[in-house]
Amino acid sequence: MSINYSEKIPNNVNLANDRALQRALEHWQPHFLDWWREMGPHHFAQADVYLRTAVGVDAQGWASYGAVKMPDYRWGIFLADPVAGRTIGFGDHAGQPVWQQVPGEFRSQFRRLIVTQGDTEPASVEQQHLLGHTCPSLYDLRNLFQVNVEEGRHLWAMVYLLHAYFGRDGREEAEELLARHSGDTDKPRILGTFNEPISDWLSFFMFTYFTDRDGKFQLKSLAESAFDPLARTCRFMLTEEAHHMFVGETGVGRVVKRTLEVMKELGSDDPAAIRAAGAIDLPTIQRYLNFWFTSSLDLFGSEVSSNAASSFANGIKGRPDESQYEDHDCRTASFSLDTPQGREDVPLRNAMNQVMRESYIKDCEIGIKRWNLAIQRAGHEALRLTLPSPRFHRSIGVWAGLSVDPSGNAMEPAEHARSLPRWLPSEADRAFVHSLMRRVTEPGKMAAWIAPPDRGINNLPVEYEYVRLQ
Numbered sequence: 463m464s465i466n467y468s469e470k471i472p473n474n475v476n477l478a479n480d481r482a483l484q485r486a487l488e489h490w491q492p493h494f495l496d497w498w499r500e501m502g503p504h505h506f507a508q509a510d511v512y513l514r515t516a517v518g519v520d521a522q523g524w525a526s527y528g529a530v531k532m533p534d535y536r537w538g539i540f541l542a543d544p545v546a547g548r549t550i551g552f553g554d555h556a557g558q559p560v561w562q563q564v565p566g567e568f569r570s571q572f573r574r575l576i577v578t579q580g581d582t583e584p585a586s587v588e589q590q591h592l593l594g595h596t597c598p599s600l601y602d603l604r605n606l607f608q609v610n611v612e613e614g615r616h617l618w619a620m621v622y623l624l625h626a627y628f629g630r631d632g633r634e635e636a637e638e639l640l641a642r643h644s645g646d647t648d649k650p651r652i653l654g655t656f657n658e659p660i661s662d663w664l665s666f667f668m669f670t671y672f673t674d675r676d677g678k679f680q681l682k683s684l685a686e687s688a689f690d691p692l693a694r695t696c697r698f699m700l701t702e703e704a705h706h707m708f709v710g711e712t713g714v715g716r717v718v719k720r721t722l723e724v725m726k727e728l729g730s731d732d733p734a735a736i737r738a739a740g741a742i743d744l745p746t747i748q749r750y751l752n753f754w755f756t757s758s759l760d761l762f763g764s765e766v767s768s769n770a771a772s773s774f775a776n777g778i779k780g781r782p783d784e785s786q787y788e789d790h791d792c793r794t795a796s797f798s799l800d801t802p803q804g805r806e807d808v809p810l811r812n813a814m815n816q817v818m819r820e821s822y823i824k825d826c827e828i829g830i831k832r833w834n835l836a837i838q839r840a841g842h843e844a845l846r847l848t849l850p851s852p853r854f855h856r857s858i859g860v861w862a863g864l865s866v867d868p869s870g871n872a873m874e875p876a877e878h879a880r881s882l883p884r885w886l887p888s889e890a891d892r893a894f895v896h897s898l899m900r901r902v903t904e905p906g907k908m909a910a911w912i913a914p915p916d917r918g919i920n921n922l923p924v925e926y927e928y929v930r931l932q
């Protein structure tokens with residue numbers, strides 16, 4: 463199905479055929495644009511940004527690239543093509559045809575999940591509101607803006623579902639998605655991580671590595687849903703998501719690379735000397751990693767969850783890559799869970815959040831291995847970045863609020879509190895990282911704390927002027 467760009471709202475869902483829905487979305491559109499102007503990238507409305515825009519939803523060449531002013535970006539509604547004869551892949555309704563409408567009895571459950579998913583998208587744009595001012599290069603500035611406009615489009619994806627399938631409640635929820643704000647004391651965003659400030663680029667790269675990866679896993683599990691429009695929306699969102707994680711993985715990798723260069727020049731791994739030379743020492747990178755990884759672990763919800771069990775039973779939310787499992791019913795199976803009281807067997811359906819979290823952790827390891835390879839190749843046998851234990855620094859689930867060290871061992875609360883500055887970014891770490899954040903906007907030039915990328919965007923050179931500032 464091709465995308466119609468001649469309409470006010472580009473779409474491949476035949477919006478013109480449903481006048482009421484089209485009018486409702488055209489009514490929401492200016493509210494979205496007001497929100498973007500106020501809460502989106504600060505001060506760059508006039509800049510020409512080299513952005514990709516979706517022009518089709520198939521695997522080959524779905525994107526076109528060109529200079530766009532962000533407020534003119536064509537946010538629209540794009541669903542992956544339907545799969546003929548698709549049936550429900552898991553839970554109590556497995557094998558039955560998928561649903562084109564939301565069954566009444568599951569309506570509020572679906573709405574809650576769609577609202578929660580939708581809430582994270584604008585939240586991340588709000589968190590990154592000021593980052594453009596301190597970009598380490600035009601290449602990075604462009605990547606930030608690409609991520610931002612696509613998160614804006616992900617909001618559109620969820621708002622479409624709310625408007626099209628949830629009537630008046632859905633329209634009200636769509637307004638609320640623009641009324642809650644990241645970090646707002648009265649009306650915060652729904653999930654914890656999306657209220658954490660992202661005020662430096664190391665945090666941005668950790669966020670796109672770890673938190674956008676939660677997005678990947680949540681979208682994969684919703685792409686299994688029996689509610690076909692939700693599944694198709696999420697399938698297309700996943701193609702955009704891949705770039706966000708690329709920005710994170712290469713971003714952290716380039717910070718590590720620059721640190722290794724400085725260590726070589728200095729012939730030292732002394733953090734103070736590395737900082738004095740304008741790079742970020744590996745222990746500081748590890749502390750940022752610890753923070754964003756553990757915060758993102760919380761996004762999977764409690765290890766034992768009746769919500770997760772009923773979402774699975776009802777066909778609402780499956781496991782990422784559900785087809786790779788043998789048992790799609792899981793009613794009688796159990797799961798061995800690591801709890802502070804020891805191993806406990808729990809019904810598998812109730813442990814679905816933990817099943818997802820464990821596949822997420824495996825996926826997180828891939829980038830860590832790559833970064834460590836660079837550290838090893840630079841001749842540092844004793845230095846490594848590691849994922850902390852999932853028991854460490856948790857706010858949700860069975861490990862929440864416990865005094866556990868990054869290796870997963872319980873400790874005295876007072877000793878734990880004293881040790882935290884060694885494990886998580888301290889005020890001094892943040893002040894140092896902030897002191898490095900100076901804007902670099904000469905094409906091809908990089909800030910001193912980050913190595914240049916291996917290649918530019920879409921086969922263009924790294925020196926290309928990816929953002930033309932006005």
Ligand code: BYC
Nearest residue numbers: 578582586653654673674677680760761763764767769770
């Ligand atoms: N913070 O049974 P429980 C992305 C709440 S990222 C605060 O343990 P459940 C993106 C929970 O909501 C992907 N609250 O968990 C990335 C529930 O509250 P209610 C986002 C939390 O329901 C970067 C209560 O605790 N997508 O796309 O099984 C940039 C008990 O819940 C947290 C989704 O999350 C937390 N961390 O699962 C841009 C998918 N964790 O309802 C975008 C949709 C739990 O009792 N959401 N709670 O008031 C879901 O599937 C589920 O809601 C969750 C929680 C997995 C989040």
Ligand code: FE
Nearest residue numbers: 583613616677
């Ligand atoms: Fe997203």
Ligand code: FE
Nearest residue numbers: 674677703706
């Ligand atoms: Fe994303």
